[in-house]
Structure formats: structure tokens, C-alpha cells
Amino acid sequence: MTNPSDLLPDLLTRAGSACELCAAQDAAQVYVVGPVPAGVAAADRAILVCEACQEAAADPAAHAAQLRGLQQSAWSEVPAVQVAAYRLLHALSGETWAADLREQLYLDDETLAWAQAELGTGAGSEGVARATVDSNGTVLVDGDSVTLIKDLDVKGAGFTAKRGTLVKNIRLTDDPELIDARVNKIAIVLKTCFLKKAT
Numbered sequence: 001m002t003n004p005s006d007l008l009p010d011l012l013t014r015a016g017s018a019c020e021l022c023a024a025q026d027a028a029q030v031y032v033v034g035p036v037p038a039g040v041a042a043a044d045r046a047i048l049v050c051e052a053c054q055e056a057a058a059d060p061a062a063h064a065a066q067l068r069g070l071q072q073s074a075w076s077e078v079p080a081v082q083v084a085a086y087r088l089l090h091a092l093s094g095e096t097w098a099a100d101l102r103e104q105l106y107l108d109d110e111t112l113a114w115a116q117a118e119l120g121t122g123a124g125s126e127g128v129a130r131a132t133v134d135s136n137g138t139v140l141v142d143g144d145s146v147t148l149i150k151d152l153d154v155k156g157a158g159f160t161a162k163r164g165t166l167v168k169n170i171r172l173t174d175d176p177e178l179i180d181a182r183v184n185k186i187a188i189v190l191k192t193c194f195l196k197k198a199t
């Protein structure tokens with residue numbers, strides 16, 4: 001795990017010292033927009049914020065006024081800013097402007113899956129459908145091909161599906177952690193944490 005402060009030079013290059021949430025100058029705090037999957041540049045999953053926004057992000061409901069800047073920054077082209085904005089607006093859904101703005105935002109599928117990844121399923125969740133993702137956090141859809149990242153015993157079928165096996169034409173299920181697939185012509189259910197999307 002990279003130390004967040006190590007990301008500062010990259011973020012300053014991208015944002016030019018302006019807070020990516022409220023545009024205040026002299027922003028110098030790194031706000032990590034997790035999770036950070038292996039293979040993704042950590043700076044792509046972090047944003048530059050000012051101290052006031054750093055504080056506000058920790059407890060959005062108590063700092064709604066500070067976060068009004070989201071009305072501009074939510075339209076950023078930087079995916080990490082879009083995701084941070086989406087989550088903060090979600091946390092602020094008691095505020096009419098925030099709820100309205102979140103409805104207007106358009107995130108592409110991958111960014112939306114990332115945004116929803118850490119919203120959790122606890123209190124305050126609106127039962128948002130979670131995306132089905134592989135072991136790297138890559139979104140899976142019906143018809144994708146995946147490879148197994150470990151040997152899997154196929155219970156009841158009496159064989160082991162070997163690591164590296166290519167499984168074509170998967171089908172999603174209601175459970176984002178499980179997919180339907182056919183291996184050796186046998187219909188089985190696979191856990192997504194043991195899969196990697198094949199390209």
C-alpha cells in the first residue's frame with residue numbers, strides 16, 4: 001500500500017494545487033478514494049483536497065455547506081473526483097440539492113461500480129445493486145470469459161477445475177459474488193473472488 005502523502009506530487013501535477021472538491025487554492029491533502037486494486041495507479045484513486053474538505057469528507061452531513069462545491073466539482077472529468085462526489089452526495093442525500101445533483105450525474109459502468117463499492121450495505125443504503133466484479137475489481141457482464149486463479153474442487157461433479165482454466169460465456173446471478181458457468185460441460189456456480197476477466 002502506497003503512503004497517501006507519496007501521491008501528493010502526482011496530484012499537484014493534475015490539479016495544480018486547487019482542491020478538487022471546492023476549488024480552494026493551496027490544497028495539500030490527499031484523499032484516497034478506495035479501493036485501490038492491484039495494477040491501478042494509486043494516484044488515479046486519490047484526489048487533492050483542502051483541509052476543510054478533508055474534514056467535511058469525514059463527516060459529510062455535518063459539513064454540507066463546505067461541500068456545496070460539489071455542484072461544480074461533481075462534473076469533473078477525473079474519475080476519482082466523480083466517485084468521491086458520488087459518495088459524498090450519497091452521504092448528503094438528506095439535502096435536496098445533493099440528492100438532485102446525484103440523480104443528474106452520469107457515471108460510466110465501471111466508475112459507477114467503483115463508486116458503489118464502498119457505500120456498503122448498512123444503514124443509509126438504498127439497496128443499490130452492486131456490480132459483479134472479478135478478483136481485481138474489474139466489472140463482469142453476461143457473456144464475458146474468465147480464467148480461474150486457483151484450482152477449484154467442483155463439489156458433486158468429482159473433478160477439479162484447474163487454475164488457468166478459461167471459462168467462456170458466463171452468466172451473472174442475483175448474488176454479485178457468484179456467477180453461473182459451464183466447466184467440462186457441467187453447469188456450476190463460481191465465486192467471483194477466484195476469477196479474473198479474460199481479455
Ligand SMILES: [Zn+2]
Nearest residue numbers: 019022050053
Ligand atoms: Zn476543498
